[in-house]
Amino acid sequence: MFIIKIANIEDIPNIQECIKRNLPLYFSCLELYHLYFTGSKFIIIKHDNKIIGVLLGDKQNQDEFYISSLSVDAEYRRLNLATTMINNLTYKKIYLHVKADNQIAINFYKKNNFHAIQFIKDYYGYFNDFKVRDAYLLEKIN
Numbered sequence: 001m002f003i004i005k006i007a008n009i010e011d012i013p014n015i016q017e018c019i020k021r022n023l024p025l026y027f028s029c030l031e032l033y034h035l036y037f038t039g040s041k042f043i044i045i046k047h048d049n050k051i052i053g054v055l056l057g058d059k060q061n062q063d064e065f066y067i068s069s070l071s072v073d074a075e076y077r078r079l080n081l082a083t084t085m086i087n088n089l090t091y092k093k094i095y096l097h098v099k100a101d102n103q104i105a106i107n108f109y110k111k112n113n114f115h116a117i118q119f120i121k122d123y124y125g126y127f128n129d130f131k132v133r134d135a136y137l138l139e140k141i142n
């Protein structure tokens with residue numbers, strides 16, 4: 001059974017592990033605690049008491065929400081879990097950056113009615129070993 005919920009502070013280390021399993025760029029626990037205490041929203045999916053999906057982001061104002069991280073463990077993908085997390089957000093505008101070569105994520109967001117509003121060259125800069133460092137700014141208006 002899958003359970004979707006808002007995370008507690010005790011979930012932070014397992015959230016960090018989950019993000020780390022799924023994304024090349026991830027937060028340290030220290031950063032995640034800071035985000036938690038400064039009001040970021042953490043939506044998680046648990047399966048057999050293990051965190052297997054995370055959506056992390058921030059309310060920018062009454063109507064807008066920025067997603068800074070979204071992932072689901074490989075063995076649980078294509079089960080609509082990321083869609084369920086996105087659908088938990090009840091904001092007029094939801095937006096995020098996605099790596100320009102992350103075609104699976106781009107397909108996912110397209111299916112969920114996001115569209116590209118900007119292409120940003122070198123968004124990820126030169127501090128990492130990405131071959132493609134560009135990103136799209138995607139948004140969805142509800």
Ligand SMILES: CC(C)(COP(=O)(O)OP(=O)(O)OC[C@H]1O[C@@H](n2cnc3c(N)ncnc32)[C@H](O)[C@@H]1OP(=O)(O)O)[C@@H](O)C(=O)NCCC(=O)NCCS
Nearest residue numbers: 070071072077078079080081082083098104105107108111
């Ligand atoms: C992107 C990601 C979060 C999607 O999670 P998910 O739970 O598998 O997504 P869903 O099951 O809700 O997918 C919904 C739709 O997205 C699209 N989609 C998802 N995975 C896809 C894939 N591998 N290939 C093509 N389309 C895909 C499909 O249209 C799918 O609908 P369908 O299954 O009816 O065809 C997941 O693949 C992931 O964690 N990837 C690694 C981390 C990452 O890149 N995160 C995004 C960073 S911006």
